[in-house]
Amino acid sequence: MIRTGAVRCRRNLVLALPGLWVLAVVVWELVSPLGTQFVELLAAAPAIACAGSGRRQCVVLGGGCALFALLPLGSAGRAAPGTRLGTCCAILAVVAASYLTSGRGRRLAQELERVKEIAATAQHALLRPVPPRLGGLTLAGGHLSASEGALVGGDLYEALATPYGVRVVMGDVRGHGLPALGIVAALLGSFREAAHDESELPGVLRRLERALHRHLGDGACGEAQPERQSAEEFATVLLLEVREDGEVVALNCGHPWPHRLSALGHGRSSRAVAMAPGDPMPPLGMFPLPADTPPLALDRLLPGEALVLHTDGAEDARDAAGEFFPLTGVLAEAAHGRSVVPSAVVEHVRGALLRHTGGVLTDDFALLALRNDHPRSPAAMAALPPVRSCLRE
Incomplete structure (x- = not known):
């Protein structure tokens, strides 16, 4: 006013x-x-x-x-x-x-x-908003570009409902702003096709690798021409497959692992835990993918719980005093109440990040939150086999 x-x-x-x-x-x-x-x-x-x-x-x-x-x-x-x-x-x-x-x-x-x-129209078509509901999940995403005048930078994300479950990609292309848009377009276009065509998650990842090499002007996957291959052109990629029973499998090429949010109700502190099922592979474009790339199993996503995927622009953001952005703590604050609201989580983290940095970003930032909204069935949950824990406090 x-x-x-x-x-x-x-x-x-x-x-x-x-x-x-x-x-x-x-x-x-x-x-x-x-x-x-x-x-x-x-x-x-x-x-x-x-x-x-x-x-x-x-x-x-x-x-x-x-x-x-x-x-x-x-x-x-x-x-x-x-x-x-x-x-x-x-x-x-x-x-x-x-x-x-x-x-x-x-x-x-x-x-x-x-x-x-x-x-703006072209950039929104490239990094289109995620649907609010998809395959029994509630989703929300947001991003900020470090380049003035650009709505989209070097970060990318997408979620698609497929016959194999909801498949999600979160990536970060080296650099930011308009120069990185070409690789973002190549990776997103490949994912939107491969997510439906490939029955296994490793097949999707190999399609992404081939798309990256084609965009960079290389030959077939693993046959890059030495004089044209650049070690500075790469992208970190995290692939997730969320199945109907809450099972989550992942493939990670140099990207930060997601956080798991659990709202424990009023009067009880909420939990935000970084998941770490194993060491990630190198980023795409730096080395050829190994012959065998089995997906890693994350802890089962229970009804009401949420996964938050992010790029390193959130973890690496600093304030004027050089202090890093406390992402895990901010996520825990965003998961207050009786349930995790993905849109509220995204807005809370984005606002906290802008306040922490004073509105001056040195890297692009992207966040994607998805909550399992499948009905909780105690009998079905008891019949599920245990999943190896991969949480890291």
């Missing part, structure tokens, strides 16, 4: 400034006891109007100032008619120049808005 009032006051001041300038010059011209001519200062009024108010006010004020310059009033009355005519012509020249400059600036502003609208 206060900010809206301040904006309105500033806008009114900009609109009134040219008129106040003309009024001040006219009054000083009429009452000045020194005999000094100030009417030439009226030429600034049209320029001020064009800069802050618009072309129409520029023309109106310019015409009025030009007519006033011709009138023999005050100290201007002692000037020769040729001087008054010269002043009038100078004011009209300023009006014409300001009018043309303002028109060009307006066209450039409109063109910039169209370009920004097209870029």
